[in-house]
Amino acid sequence: MKQGILKIHTMKKFWIKKGLMFITFFIAFVLLLGFVVMGLWNAILPVVLGVKAITFIQALGILLLSKILFGGFHGGCRGRREQWKMKMQEKMGNMTPEEKEKFKSEWKNRCGSRWKIHGRETRETTDMAE
Numbered sequence: 001m002k003q004g005i006l007k008i009h010t011m012k013k014f015w016i017k018k019g020l021m022f023i024t025f026f027i028a029f030v031l032l033l034g035f036v037v038m039g040l041w042n043a044i045l046p047v048v049l050g051v052k053a054i055t056f057i058q059a060l061g062i063l064l065l066s067k068i069l070f071g072g073f074h075g076g077c078r079g080r081r082e083q084w085k086m087k088m089q090e091k092m093g094n095m096t097p098e099e100k101e102k103f104k105s106e107w108k109n110r111c112g113s114r115w116k117i118h119g120r121e122t123r124e125t126t127d128m129a130e
Helices: 002-048 058-072 077-093 098-130
Strands: none
Touching: 002 058
């Protein structure tokens, strides 16, 4: 019984240590990226384009904005997306034509109305412009 408790305690310590190491490396990575962005911006853009130099906080803001706009720093997400895509292709491959049609119509009912409204609005605005 004592060995089991000791093993659990050792595993908890291991995961806590591993988690703290991950957090430390993540913070160091973000700080390093912030300094690289700030350094590159301040070394190149004020000279070439005549813009103002930025602070470290502004560099972190630019990093966050680029993450939001361009979706960078994916890490393991691409693998999960590919797994999902392959799983869906396998499911669709195993369906009969009737099942495929039913599946597609269900998704059109769930998501299609939003796109149809958007399509109508764009057609109306283009008709008004003509």
